[in-house]
Amino acid sequence: MIMGRVLVNRLVALAAAVAACGAASVAQAEDGYKLWLRYAPLQGEALAHVRGLPRVVYADPDPTVALAGAELARGLADLRGESSRPGVVVTASRLARPLPPNSLSLDCHDPSQPTGGAFAVSPANGGLRVVAAEPVGCLYGAFALLRELSLGRDPATINLAERPAMPLRMLDHWDNPDGKVERGYAGRSIFDWWKLPEHLDERLVDYARADASIGLNGAVVNNVNASPLFLTDRYLPKLKRVADAWRPYGIRLYISVRFSAPHEIGGLATADPLDPAVQAWWKARADALYAAIPDFGGFLVKANSEGEPGPQDYHRSHADGANALARAVGPRGVVIWRAFVYSAEDKTDRAMQAYNEFVPLDGKFDANVIVQVKNGPIDFQPREPFHPLFGAMPHTRLMFEGQITKEYLGQATHLVYLAPYWKEALDADTGRGGTVAQVIAPAGMAGVANTGSDRDWSGSHFNQANWYAFGRLAWNPNLSSEQIAREWAAQTFSRDPAFLAKVVTLMIGSRQAVVNYMTPLGLAHQMATGHHYGPGPWVCDLKRPEWNPCYYAKADKAGIGFDRTAGGSNALAQYAPSVAARWSDPRLMDEDYLLWFHHVPWDFRLRSGSTLWADLVGRYDRGVAQVDQMARMWAGQAAYVDAERFADVSDDLRIQAREARWWRDASIAYWQSLNGLPLPAGTRPPEHPLEYYKSLQFPDAPG
């Protein structure tokens, strides 16, 4: 009983702290910091429903359950518009069940429930009951319940029974130890390694809460182009402090490791993965990490890719490299090995190289190795077909890698909602026994985070939707893009149906808009060099062929497109025959992928009857018009959104409108310089001559 008292006191303190935090934040200006966890007061009938709910939450002394209870008490108070009355969280020992009537109860150790984060929520005994096999299930259940209530659902009708679709639901942070975020457009890193371990920024706790609210359960804290610092003793207490803060939220900490670290910081003569001293070094590092962080997640590795060291430097395979690290980690965690490789020596189509390197290794990876595969075979382009590795390695756990930060999709400012983008890959039938989502279900999904220290976390308010959507899809890839958009917009901005109708439409259409004004008809990688900001289709003088946009468009006077049929690189053959067949005939296929797979003449007739050239120009124009339409739709929402965020979004849309025109004009000017064709009748000519667009330089581009 003494122990019980201590735990109760601890819980009360925790709940009070959370409550105090909430009280302060409720009155904050709407600067976007609160993300989708605003719990704005309900109105009308929905308000009456939550006001009818009990104010007492029964929890237990587990730290995660305590957080769930405090979140529920605080969230309900906010939804009731009574933030100053956050309700009461009562801890009951596990033996004190059944709970009193008319309560909200968290029943978090029910062995009859499934494990792995599953939960059920149902009306019970005048209140509501969240039940789970484990504390983290209750946490997810509490957030799910609050989400339903936030959306205006009548509590009496809430009956949820959910379990996550995959075990690993992660964010990969491409954050360097000095605070710079590679491809980051939201300020500096959220990780201030310099002040750790003494100082832990509260933002890291808020981050874990946000992740948990959408079901994410892991984060790689540093860039895949990895500094060996994260393997040094100096960083151990820093990592431990973060992991300790994240543990109650169910977020496991992973690090990216540099394959050559045994040589570089270990003082060994080699980093050969078959060298026993190298293996012992990795074992010792893993042991040190697990001593500090018992639930340490494991290592993420980018090896022999874009200049990073790897096992091939020692004439070993990716499997040799991955297994050496996996044995150091052992059953305690995983090694996530990226399939994003392409080589200066390999002269085949870049889109084919990952498949060529990895398929022969299928079955050779240890059980705790996961191979992480990008959604498409190139690199997060506005549109790519799904990666041919999905389904092609039946004896290897494959994980999906998406990019939440919009490196190639307008970066911080363009409004592009990515759920339709990811679902295009996740829903794709591999032709080898399932969809991509089914292939990755035994492993998981990792999203390259768009978080930074900007007050709005993600560089813009709408970029938050992509963080949200990635988590929701990792939890359940069968959710529709529309549902996720609606959930997010209602929680983030306004529940008003008129607002949601417009804004969900705006979001859903935004991805096709960016494809249209950047890379229509299956074009890819037309971005300027290095920063990937703005158009650079004319770039053709970089050392390695596949660094050049001209490599991807293969445009000349006669035609445009990359021939990946049997007459060309034959990348099509990497797909299952049923899939390849869908894309093999340029006259019959989905034209959104046309130039990805086919080189066609400028006067090629599309099914609409238009020539390729006329259709291409038309798509650029449509992209520009779509952005203008998005801006008009947003302009009508001033009544539903606070002034600060409304203006922020409006400003971003002004930038996007300007840049969409720039993309269209620069691209058309360049294609015209090749094909010499007149513009289709009635088409606006580019604003400037091609030389102007070529002359633009952006040494100040972020990321």
Added chain:
Amino acid sequence: MIMGRVLVNRLVALAAAVAACGAASVAQAEDGYKLWLRYAPLQGEALAHVRGLPRVVYADPDPTVALAGAELARGLADLRGESSRPGVVVTASRLARPLPPNSLSLDCHDPSQPTGGAFAVSPANGGLRVVAAEPVGCLYGAFALLRELSLGRDPATINLAERPAMPLRMLDHWDNPDGKVERGYAGRSIFDWWKLPEHLDERLVDYARADASIGLNGAVVNNVNASPLFLTDRYLPKLKRVADAWRPYGIRLYISVRFSAPHEIGGLATADPLDPAVQAWWKARADALYAAIPDFGGFLVKANSEGEPGPQDYHRSHADGANALARAVGPRGVVIWRAFVYSAEDKTDRAMQAYNEFVPLDGKFDANVIVQVKNGPIDFQPREPFHPLFGAMPHTRLMFEGQITKEYLGQATHLVYLAPYWKEALDADTGRGGTVAQVIAPAGMAGVANTGSDRDWSGSHFNQANWYAFGRLAWNPNLSSEQIAREWAAQTFSRDPAFLAKVVTLMIGSRQAVVNYMTPLGLAHQMATGHHYGPGPWVCDLKRPEWNPCYYAKADKAGIGFDRTAGGSNALAQYAPSVAARWSDPRLMDEDYLLWFHHVPWDFRLRSGSTLWADLVGRYDRGVAQVDQMARMWAGQAAYVDAERFADVSDDLRIQAREARWWRDASIAYWQSLNGLPLPAGTRPPEHPLEYYKSLQFPDAPG
């Protein structure tokens, strides 16, 4: 009258916007964002006093006066603890005076008052009256009045008549266009050039308000190691948007320019300042800037220093270079030319080179050129004697350059209050007809800003005090460090006398503490290479001699210190004879400067009777003990400070305590390796051997 109505409406809108902003911020968590402008509710008698003040503020339609009125109405409401009742701002036409009784009035066009930002505040007719010749004087007066009230002053006793001591009171931002801040330890730049001009972050308005509240009136928005981008057409609308936002707060915008820009971006064959085409190019750029920004401040130039281009590249003098730019600017603004130069070719004492280069040019600079001189002759070291240029160029306007960001003083985390540091220089008698403060009075002061996008603006809560103190000293260098510390701490944390007694003491002692544990007895530049973080006294292998700490300490088995007497570099002779005499005899001088001017044996006897070695070790020990004492003093203040900021400061002090020991131990270990002397009896030996300290690497150091 129509015009009057429009202006009134505009003012009402402005006041409402400011009020709304204030209302939201009042309830914010105490994360430091509000700086010293918290206007925390008064208590007791002071509360009764402000509650007795009228709620109506009479202003006029000028935008700056409108801001002053709104600030006053909102600030008073906050001080009264009635943020929801911000009072009423009434605009009266200028002819409607005299004003009604029982009001707060802003009388901002009184030709009998002095110009240049002066103001008077006095009780009048049952209320208070702020009077000035210009709107900006009223703004300063409103802030001054609120400061007095915030400190608990009885309004009936407030009688202020102030005018700034110097015309230019500036911050220099060493911010690069990509958002990185050179020597910045508070996150990314506050300037998001990428999203400008479409999007202006509200932080830039809050910044201008904070600057104006302490009397600052200018800011150089980019790094002295200047990107030519700021002179391009692309940046003009960005700069204009910022200048427009700052104008009502009286903040003029300046830019740093790259001397070679006419060649690099202008397409000219040269940047020779005597070339007519170059002169025409600068004139055209200045004209474009003034067309966009009529009150543009001018150019700041770092030339022929640390690799930056300059007129000497064309065999022209600094005066030739400065005058070419000054003629482009003309009477519209100024050219501020930095005297921070030292050359790879010049083999004389680095501390002497600025004087040697600039004194011969005295009288050759145009009237709108200002030469900007650092506080000391090296580079913002924890302690330096004042710069010998002060007083040595009687025909040139000299400006004082201080560094608010703590590049050499513990960077983000160490608590070091810099007012005593700057006053050491400002109060110094040059021996040439006045103090440094008197020498610079016709020009001004520029502080290298410590602002960034961190929520607390400055990397730590106490770093805000240095921003505050720099502004206050530029307004009035005769203010005492204690008064400024007390003002700041009372507004920022708590007015409780017990709190202030401790915290002001802590602040005042903090500068000597850092000198003691880093560079006691006149040592300088003992920091590690590049990042200047941590000790590196052993570094002696860098290409240029003056890049090495060993150059500055000149330590060996026999002794330590830089002989700057006639027997050595004779830098002493650059000072007025009366000043040189004070520092010429190591047995009689202020020992804080001993090793700056003298090389002495390790057994040199100080006036205390101690040997130099024993005293040196004792000073390191004292520095460590002082930090421990600071931490103890802070630990006792939990009752006076909100939990978040209390913990933040406590965490920083833990880092400082660890790093003070590191500085002490590494330094002592190194000196012992040279002199072979035992530690004085009872002294704790360094924790690690010297090799350990030498082995530490910090590739992740910020800034």
